[in-house]
Amino acid sequence: MIFATQEIQRDPKLLPNITLGYVIYDSCSTIAGVLEGTMRLLTGQRKATPNYQCHAFSSAVAVIGDTYSSTSIPMARLLGLYKFPQISYAATVKVLSDKNQFPSFLRTIPSGLYQSIGIAHLVLHFGWIWVGILSDSNDYGLQGSLIVKEEIVKAGACIAFLETIPTVYSEKKSEHISEIIRKSSANVIVIFSIDTDLYPIMEVIARNNVSGKVWVASDDWAQSSLFTKKDFLKTLQGTLGFVVRRGDISGFNEFIYSLSPYTNPDDLFLKIFWEIVFDCKLQILDTNRTIESTICKGDETLEGMKMDFFKLNDLRNTYNVYNAIYAVAHALHDMISCRHGEGPFDNSTCTMMHNFEPWQLFYYIKNAHFRNKNGEEVFFDMHGDPPVHFGIINWQVTPENTFRYLEVGHFKSSAADNETLTVDIPAILWNEDHGKIPRSLCSESCSAGYRKAPQTGQPVCCFSCVMCFQGEISNQTDSIECVKCPKDGWPNERHDKCVKKETEFLSYEETLGMVLTTASIFSAMATAVTLIIFLKYHHTPVVKANNRELSYLLLFSLMSCFLCSLIFIGRPTHVTCMLRQGAFGIIFTLSISCVLAKTIVVVIAFNASKPDSSLRKYTGQGLPKSIVILCTTLQVIICISLLIVSPPFQDENTTSVMGRILIECNEGSPVAFWCMLSYMGLLAIVSLLVAFLSRKLPDSFNEAKFITFSMVVFVSVWMSFIPAYLSTQGKYMVAVEIFAILSSAAGLLLCIFVPKCYIILFRPRMNTRDYLMGKGVFMNEKRLR
Template identity: 45%
Template sequence: MLLRYGINLDQQARIGTSDTGLGPVLAKSVGGIEHAIMFLNLKLLDWETSYEVSVFQRAQAMVFAIEEINQNPNILPNITLGFQIYDNCNNIAVAHRAGTALFGGVSGTNTASDDNCLGSPPVLAIVGDARSSHSIAISRTMGVFHMPLVSYFATCTCLSAKHEFPSFFRTIPSDAFQVKAIIKILKHYGWVWVGVIATDDDYGQYALKLFIEEFKSFGCLSFVETLPTVYEKAKILLIAETIKKSSANVIIAFAGEEELNYLVNEVVLQNITGRQWIASEAWSTSNFLASSAFYNSFGGTLGIAIRSGEIPGLEQFFLQVRPNLRPENNLVVQFWETMFQCKFQQNLSQENTNSKPCTGSEDIKSMKTAYSETAERSTYTIYKAVYALAHALHNLIKCENGKGPFENNTCADKDNVQPWQLTHYLRKVNFTNHLGERVAFDENGDPLALYDIVNWQRTKDGTVFVKTVGIFDASSRDEEKLTISEDLIFWNSNSLTVPESVCSKSCFPGTRKTTRKGQPVCCFDCVPCADGEISNITDATECIKCPDDLWSNAGKNQCVLKEIEFLTYDESMGVILTIASLFGASISVCILIIFIHHRNTPVVKANNSELSFLLLISLILCFLCSLSFIGQPSDITCRFRHVMFGISFVLCISCILVKTIVVIMAFKATLPGSNIMKLFGVAQQRGTIFFLTFIQSMICCIWLVAAPPFPTKNSKYLNTKIILECDIGSLIAFSCTLGYVGLLSCICFLIAFLARNLPDTFNEAKFITFSMLIFCSVWITFIPAYISSPGKHTVAVEIFAILASSFGVTIAIFAPKCYIILLKPERNTKKALMGRVVS
């Protein structure tokens, strides 16, 4: 298909034609010789059935840039640029053939109709193609001869590979940056469970591959679907069903407007709503898709859009187009017929005789269409592409001999410029346009990545428009790359709030994640941390064990100090034991006072008053030593309590033992000729008590010197509490201390038991036997109770054993005597004491 389209810029401009397709060729004149240097390969649909107004707009934007450059004396002075436009028919083979037609001059085939086209190749650079697949095919051929190809819409990451496409450049960021922008948005809103749809072409598949690599570090894919480039109903239905069944509320689509159109219709037909769509730059600003017809399903769509720019004078240029100014230009004619739904006389046929005739004087300014929208983003990238080539050529022309970039510091021959020389200068292009944007290419031929974040919204009258709500600037610091105005965004959800898209709800602090078998890592269950472990972050994978002195709180999200437990004077148990201890000591003191007051009575004398006094003093010490077991343990109390306990009880048992021996001796002394009391007199009694107590004292001294008791924190029995207790230090010393008390108790019990049958007059042995029976019983039962009692109850059991045994001895031995002294004074006589009980 051939269509001529040109503008007579001046006497040096020329119109080039080709049988391969349709197109304007940019031409320059240096020293009177014209050279074709630019080519814009546009994506045009079938002229007869579907005319794309936006494509014509892009062609007009290129023409405007060329005219603006030609009228600018500061760039390419005395050089005029011309153009040709080729139609690729949305077909990769046609696109490649069109590029080859222009490239023919390099291989020696001159396709131009002008015989004066000599010297340099007819084409030095190409602007296009819009599609990544087409650009790949053309670049593989052009790259061999380093002919620059500057695309304004091809975004495939693969085109950044300079070893494959050494002369490819573009003024639109590659998909690598687009994917980074989308990843930033997903991270910003915490969307970790998403579905992805990508077209079955280079654009979609390369973007999909890059997205998966970036996304898998923090999220999971609910589904990945490939959208066919050619309509397949079964595949479209399958994708729609997958979207409907998926629990992912966020769906990213790397697709073009045409390929996505069928799926969009199916989604709307099946009334699939409540999904947050993320649009790639290929369809984020589509006027067709961003319409009220699709708004229920696609309203609120967030998209990545090419940075737009308002080009001064462009709107007036668009609106001055007239078909009668270029009668040979079918492109303008078809544009006019499409805009006003009419037909020019030469295009009328028998099939369309009823069509409204075109006059050519229709008012285009009254038509509000996409054509008059000068902020259309692809027009700005075309504008920048033309200026980039113009600046590269300008730098090439103004090169001074001896300062050139080529061999021996030479410059390019201005009358014989080669494409590879222009490629060299194009790599170094760096200028700021009149909109204040810097135009340059990196080492991969990519521009500085700058995107608009757009949102599909609706006005009160129902019109859908694309609103810019943020910016992504790849050149900024990581935390500043994405800027979004949250209050400007419309969310098409029931709650009108930021939607969630997670397979499983986040695990709150105090729980940890456990993956579900056979499902992605984003699908998990939340399990509470075990006792003593915490998690203080959201979505923790492991719980942290608390240090020994700390324990997890009720929420398992913080380690807190363990409750310190010891028997205190403030609690009820401590109060009761303290009162019992003081009460026992008071009783012993009272008995001691009574005995001292009645020390000359027969009952006191007969029971050896000195031993009784000493026994009562030891009982007072036994009662009082229990107080050292109450309160917070310290080095002093831990040492004092065990030593005082051991010595006071040995003193008590020693007195009882001697008293028992004295009773037996007294009975033996009543026999005729017995002189036994002289052998065990007062001195011997005192010496025995001292000796027995001295042994216990030595054991305690060795204990205190070798391995004394000390305060310790015990958490073995209760993980939630720290029990402050006294560690015995030396188990052997502790065993010797208790064992010695037990040994004396057993000996005392045995002797008293043997003397139980003495006459009633001397029958104190019965009371001693009974007291020792209580004493031994208490301490025998104390052992298992002590071992099994947790925490502070261990100390309470020990105090109870001390008090119970002390009360047992006090009551069993001294209660009968106090009864006689206080209540039966008539029996407290020598006669009554010496008398015999009548049967």
């Protein structure tokens, strides 16, 4: 302050013909001390008298100070009543920016709000999401720590603990705080406190050998000389501190080195300082007494001495004082430069230098805007705060077992968004337990393929990792939820990406499809051979017996049944889906109708042989044809209705089988489909009953018994088909239906036609009219036996 005042006096352009003076009050860092000094300054008397001012003794127009927020607040409340300008160089508490409470308060140090925001950004920049907070119990600590907490939580991180340093020192509370920090899994501790309050707590922490933590320091203790003892080296190594910006003051080093009590005998502070630094007693003639003990030789000099007290290469709060003095000087300059009629007060008047009030000077100070000798802009915003610029320092242990404070970054709120926080990470030396950036997590990160599951009663940063469910993936770490794969996709084994599902249908290329295809073609060929045999021996009694035309039609329908199963094999299409069930239903109904007609013909033929039987008129070819046409027509109607009302269509089933897409036919209306099968089953049961009742009737080659066997096989197959069909999916469902078609049709072919073919080919003697009528040699042989 003294250096800046003298420098301004030597500037012929800034305040010509004006002399600046100063009065120094020591607040002793107490509220009582600061209030007493403020009242004495306002009244101009040694004994303060409220609301009274002695102009003869008080010519102060601005106050520079105080250092701490706790003492600046009551001081600002009192000075605000008179709109007396106050510029603090170190008070950072956020509430001082409230112009309703503190209308005349300004500062050259940024508000603690921005320091808190900057600290939160620093914590998040390193990915620390599990953080402990320790704060002072005054406004500075409580408000600063609260803002840090809000910013950290807003970004999705969590607070492991929030402890407050008691106003009155307590050994029990100190041990409690030390134990919480030691046991906590949080490796990062943010401390908002002044150095004098933190010191006893940190002593306990160091004594308990708490190490491995990263301390983030607020500006009030970030460079404090209280923690330079060797006891703190292991504990505080790697600390990151937020400090006000550093600035250079040209000529200030020379000014300090030129100080001497011999050339400044009235400077009481310098006398005490000199005796402490050089460990000697001064002998200076005083009006009251003479100091007889002389140790100081008079040739002592400050230059070349290592004094952390001055920190001449690291001027921070000193630089703020320098700017505060120049802000007052520029305000005075603007005031005396006012032109008549262009003033800011009533009637555009200007203020006279020899007669102005402090509140009038305050107007010029708050609107001051200038560049200092370093080229930096100095001004106050609407809240009385300067531009935000903080430095970030790293506490590094030197070979001499002391701390050095290396600046490793900065925080500027006025910079572009991507330049707000800058940190030189390689320049940082962490605590000895950390060779790289330490981690501070409540729970380990969840890898891709997992999601975070919150733990009951714990913050969101404490979670368990749960693998994504079937059909879901997460492709990044710490996913809150998994996402479903698209319909044609499926998670891989790690559940971190979707892979395309395999399509499944009964193809001709696979073994099952080849077997069924071969069986269908072979059965159809066997049926064709049987039909050829019947056509070749069409004149024989075995072929003629029991309606030759029905046998031809039945063989043709059976051959069609075998071939229609091929429609079920291969990739389903809309056309094949519409054809296959209808073709299957109609062709099988035709086969069963033929069997039913054959059975009814046997019954009618037996009963018509009785005298005076009324059934003789039904013994012709008309009845069996009518039965076949009627039964088949009803099924045709059902199938056509099915195609019209709810036609089957090709469908991609993505849900039934995990990891596969079933290409299948959706049968449309299940009711219509089962109606078709039910009708076919009804005909089969009727045929079975009629054949069973007529199995012992005299018949050529006992065809009624063979029909009974065939229908037992047919009904058994389709009764087994229903549960098997309903319990399978995809290509196996299709295979079950094909198997039922082939086996039931084969049952009809084997039971009805194989015995006849055996007689035709291997027992031609039985294929005669005499044998058919029960006469001839075969009959005689039977009688002889």
